[in-house]
Amino acid sequence: MGRVATGGKAIQGASVGILMLEARFPRIPGDIGNAGTWNFPVHYKVVSGASPDRVVRGRAAGLQNAFIDAAQELVSIGCDGITTNCGFLSLIQHDLATAVGVPVATSSLMQYPMIQALLPPGKRVGVITISSETLTEDHLVAANVPLDAPIVGTDEEGGEFTRVIVGNQERLDIDAAEQDLLRASDILLERHPEVGAILLECTNMTPYSSAIAAHTGLGVFDMHGFISWFQTGLRPRVFV
Helix, strand or coil: CCCCCCCCCCCCCCCEEEEECCCCCCCCECECCCHHHCCCCEEEEECCCCCHHHHHCCCCCCCHHHHHHHHHHHHHHCCCEEEECCHHHHHHHHHHHHHHCCCEECCHHHHHHHHHHHCCCCCEEEEEECCCCCCCHHHHHHCCCCCCCCEEECCCCCCHHHHHHHHCCCCCCHHHHHHHHHHHHHHHHHHCCCEEEEEECCHHHHHHHHHHHHHHCCEEECHHHHHHHHHHHHCCCCCC
Protein backbone atom coordinates (compact mmCIF):
# COMPACT_ATOMS: atom_id res chain seq x y z
CA MET A 1 0.00 0.00 0.00
CA GLY A 2 1.29 3.47 -0.87
CA ARG A 3 1.56 6.47 1.41
CA VAL A 4 -1.74 7.82 2.74
CA ALA A 5 -2.48 11.48 3.47
CA THR A 6 -4.94 12.41 6.21
CA GLY A 7 -7.06 15.57 6.15
CA GLY A 8 -9.63 16.90 8.58
CA LYS A 9 -8.47 20.50 8.68
CA ALA A 10 -9.33 23.38 6.37
CA ILE A 11 -5.68 24.53 6.34
CA GLN A 12 -2.67 22.37 7.11
CA GLY A 13 1.02 23.01 7.70
CA ALA A 14 0.79 25.72 10.39
CA SER A 15 0.33 24.51 13.95
CA VAL A 16 0.54 27.86 15.81
CA GLY A 17 -2.27 30.42 15.78
CA ILE A 18 -1.42 33.93 16.96
CA LEU A 19 -4.09 36.28 18.31
CA MET A 20 -3.16 39.83 17.33
CA LEU A 21 -4.09 43.16 18.83
CA GLU A 22 -5.78 45.62 16.49
CA ALA A 23 -2.76 47.89 16.08
CA ARG A 24 -0.97 50.06 13.53
CA PHE A 25 2.47 50.54 15.09
CA PRO A 26 5.45 49.24 13.05
CA ARG A 27 6.07 45.51 13.34
CA ILE A 28 9.76 45.25 12.59
CA PRO A 29 11.62 41.95 12.06
CA GLY A 30 11.65 40.08 15.35
CA ASP A 31 8.18 41.30 16.32
CA ILE A 32 5.89 38.28 16.42
CA GLY A 33 3.41 40.18 14.27
CA ASN A 34 5.95 40.25 11.46
CA ALA A 35 5.48 37.01 9.51
CA GLY A 36 9.13 37.08 8.46
CA THR A 37 10.15 36.55 12.09
CA TRP A 38 9.26 32.87 11.93
CA ASN A 39 11.09 29.97 10.33
CA PHE A 40 7.82 28.01 10.41
CA PRO A 41 4.36 28.98 9.15
CA VAL A 42 1.82 30.53 11.53
CA HIS A 43 -1.79 31.67 11.34
CA TYR A 44 -2.80 35.17 12.44
CA LYS A 45 -6.16 36.49 13.65
CA VAL A 46 -6.70 40.16 14.56
CA VAL A 47 -9.07 40.63 17.49
CA SER A 48 -11.38 43.53 16.71
CA GLY A 49 -11.38 46.26 19.33
CA ALA A 50 -8.27 44.97 21.12
CA SER A 51 -6.18 48.13 21.00
CA PRO A 52 -2.81 48.19 22.80
CA ASP A 53 -4.09 50.74 25.31
CA ARG A 54 -7.25 48.75 26.04
CA VAL A 55 -5.26 45.58 26.69
CA VAL A 56 -2.21 47.02 28.50
CA ARG A 57 -3.87 49.79 30.51
CA GLY A 58 -7.48 48.62 30.45
CA ARG A 59 -6.96 44.94 31.45
CA ALA A 60 -8.65 43.82 28.20
CA ALA A 61 -11.99 44.64 29.81
CA GLY A 62 -14.92 43.41 27.74
CA LEU A 63 -12.66 41.60 25.26
CA GLN A 64 -12.54 38.09 26.69
CA ASN A 65 -15.29 36.72 24.45
CA ALA A 66 -13.73 38.34 21.39
CA PHE A 67 -10.41 36.62 22.13
CA ILE A 68 -12.14 33.29 22.73
CA ASP A 69 -14.10 33.56 19.47
CA ALA A 70 -10.94 34.42 17.54
CA ALA A 71 -9.02 31.54 19.12
CA GLN A 72 -11.81 29.09 18.35
CA GLU A 73 -11.76 30.24 14.73
CA LEU A 74 -8.02 29.57 14.51
CA VAL A 75 -8.47 26.11 16.00
CA SER A 76 -11.34 25.39 13.60
CA ILE A 77 -9.16 26.04 10.56
CA GLY A 78 -6.33 23.84 11.77
CA CYS A 79 -4.24 25.36 14.58
CA ASP A 80 -2.98 22.96 17.25
CA GLY A 81 -2.00 25.67 19.73
CA ILE A 82 -2.81 29.33 20.42
CA THR A 83 -0.65 32.23 21.53
CA THR A 84 -1.07 36.01 21.68
CA ASN A 85 1.00 39.09 21.00
CA CYS A 86 0.67 40.78 24.40
CA GLY A 87 2.09 39.61 27.71
CA PHE A 88 -0.71 41.35 29.60
CA LEU A 89 -3.13 38.74 28.26
CA SER A 90 -1.97 36.35 30.98
CA LEU A 91 -5.23 37.48 32.58
CA ILE A 92 -7.21 35.33 30.12
CA GLN A 93 -4.87 32.32 30.06
CA HIS A 94 -7.15 30.01 32.05
CA ASP A 95 -10.40 30.99 30.36
CA LEU A 96 -8.89 30.84 26.89
CA ALA A 97 -7.33 27.41 27.41
CA THR A 98 -10.60 26.14 28.87
CA ALA A 99 -12.59 27.43 25.91
CA VAL A 100 -10.45 26.20 23.02
CA GLY A 101 -9.30 22.80 24.27
CA VAL A 102 -5.76 23.04 22.85
CA PRO A 103 -2.48 24.26 24.41
CA VAL A 104 -2.47 28.02 24.98
CA ALA A 105 0.49 30.30 25.71
CA THR A 106 -0.85 33.81 26.22
CA SER A 107 2.14 35.51 27.80
CA SER A 108 5.93 35.53 27.74
CA LEU A 109 5.71 35.85 31.54
CA MET A 110 4.73 32.17 31.71
CA GLN A 111 8.42 31.33 31.19
CA TYR A 112 9.40 32.79 34.55
CA PRO A 113 9.35 29.60 36.69
CA MET A 114 11.31 27.61 34.11
CA ILE A 115 13.99 30.30 33.72
CA GLN A 116 14.28 30.66 37.50
CA ALA A 117 14.91 26.94 37.78
CA LEU A 118 17.90 27.31 35.44
CA LEU A 119 19.70 29.88 37.59
CA PRO A 120 22.25 29.24 40.34
CA PRO A 121 21.32 29.87 43.98
CA GLY A 122 21.01 33.55 44.84
CA LYS A 123 20.18 34.64 41.31
CA ARG A 124 16.73 35.73 40.16
CA VAL A 125 14.88 36.40 36.92
CA GLY A 126 14.31 40.09 36.26
CA VAL A 127 11.41 41.30 34.12
CA ILE A 128 11.27 44.23 31.71
CA THR A 129 7.70 45.24 30.91
CA ILE A 130 6.17 47.88 28.68
CA SER A 131 4.11 49.25 31.57
CA SER A 132 5.18 48.71 35.17
CA GLU A 133 2.37 51.07 36.13
CA THR A 134 -0.33 48.65 35.01
CA LEU A 135 1.34 45.23 35.37
CA THR A 136 -0.62 44.09 38.41
CA GLU A 137 -0.48 41.23 40.89
CA ASP A 138 -3.32 39.63 38.92
CA HIS A 139 -1.17 39.49 35.78
CA LEU A 140 1.72 37.96 37.73
CA VAL A 141 -0.38 35.38 39.56
CA ALA A 142 -1.99 34.28 36.28
CA ALA A 143 1.49 33.62 34.82
CA ASN A 144 2.96 32.04 37.99
CA VAL A 145 5.38 34.92 38.52
CA PRO A 146 6.37 35.66 42.15
CA LEU A 147 4.82 38.88 43.43
CA ASP A 148 8.24 40.11 44.57
CA ALA A 149 9.87 39.51 41.19
CA PRO A 150 12.28 42.28 40.09
CA ILE A 151 10.38 44.32 37.50
CA VAL A 152 11.21 47.48 35.57
CA GLY A 153 9.11 49.18 32.91
CA THR A 154 10.11 51.08 29.80
CA ASP A 155 7.36 53.51 30.82
CA GLU A 156 9.31 54.67 33.89
CA GLU A 157 11.59 56.95 31.91
CA GLY A 158 9.10 57.87 29.19
CA GLY A 159 10.78 57.51 25.82
CA GLU A 160 10.04 56.05 22.44
CA PHE A 161 9.17 52.41 22.99
CA THR A 162 6.16 52.63 25.31
CA ARG A 163 4.92 55.81 23.64
CA VAL A 164 4.78 54.23 20.18
CA ILE A 165 3.54 50.75 21.11
CA VAL A 166 0.91 51.57 23.73
CA GLY A 167 0.03 54.80 21.93
CA ASN A 168 -0.35 52.85 18.68
CA GLN A 169 1.74 55.29 16.66
CA GLU A 170 2.69 54.54 13.05
CA ARG A 171 6.32 55.72 13.21
CA LEU A 172 9.04 54.18 15.38
CA ASP A 173 12.60 55.39 15.94
CA ILE A 174 14.21 51.96 16.25
CA ASP A 175 17.47 53.25 17.72
CA ALA A 176 15.64 55.31 20.35
CA ALA A 177 13.46 52.32 21.23
CA GLU A 178 16.57 50.18 21.64
CA GLN A 179 18.07 52.75 23.98
CA ASP A 180 14.88 52.62 26.06
CA LEU A 181 15.36 48.87 26.48
CA LEU A 182 19.04 49.20 27.33
CA ARG A 183 18.24 51.91 29.87
CA ALA A 184 15.57 49.73 31.44
CA SER A 185 18.03 46.84 31.71
CA ASP A 186 20.55 49.14 33.44
CA ILE A 187 17.90 50.27 35.93
CA LEU A 188 16.86 46.67 36.55
CA LEU A 189 20.42 45.61 37.38
CA GLU A 190 21.11 48.72 39.48
CA ARG A 191 18.04 48.08 41.62
CA HIS A 192 18.41 44.31 41.68
CA PRO A 193 22.04 43.19 41.36
CA GLU A 194 20.89 39.63 42.04
CA VAL A 195 19.28 39.41 38.60
CA GLY A 196 20.86 36.56 36.64
CA ALA A 197 18.61 36.51 33.57
CA ILE A 198 16.18 38.89 31.92
CA LEU A 199 12.66 38.06 30.77
CA LEU A 200 10.94 40.42 28.33
CA GLU A 201 7.20 40.65 28.99
CA CYS A 202 6.33 42.55 25.84
CA THR A 203 6.32 40.63 22.56
CA ASN A 204 7.41 43.78 20.71
CA MET A 205 10.71 43.79 22.65
CA THR A 206 12.11 40.74 20.88
CA PRO A 207 13.95 42.75 18.17
CA TYR A 208 16.15 44.18 20.94
CA SER A 209 16.93 40.93 22.79
CA SER A 210 20.37 40.50 21.27
CA ALA A 211 21.33 44.11 22.09
CA ILE A 212 20.20 43.66 25.71
CA ALA A 213 22.17 40.40 26.01
CA ALA A 214 25.31 42.03 24.62
CA HIS A 215 24.85 45.06 26.87
CA THR A 216 24.26 43.15 30.10
CA GLY A 217 26.11 39.90 29.55
CA LEU A 218 23.01 38.02 30.70
CA GLY A 219 20.67 35.56 29.06
CA VAL A 220 17.56 37.24 27.64
CA PHE A 221 14.31 35.34 27.17
CA ASP A 222 11.48 36.61 24.98
CA MET A 223 8.27 35.64 23.23
CA HIS A 224 10.02 34.50 20.06
CA GLY A 225 11.94 31.88 21.99
CA PHE A 226 8.81 30.87 23.89
CA ILE A 227 6.68 30.36 20.77
CA SER A 228 9.51 28.56 19.00
CA TRP A 229 9.67 26.13 21.93
CA PHE A 230 5.87 25.91 21.94
CA GLN A 231 5.78 25.09 18.23
CA THR A 232 8.44 22.40 18.63
CA GLY A 233 6.16 20.61 21.07
CA LEU A 234 3.14 20.93 18.80
CA ARG A 235 5.07 19.69 15.78
CA PRO A 236 8.23 17.82 16.82
CA ARG A 237 11.06 17.57 14.34
CA VAL A 238 11.18 14.27 12.44
CA PHE A 239 14.57 12.57 12.89
CA VAL A 240 13.91 9.07 11.61
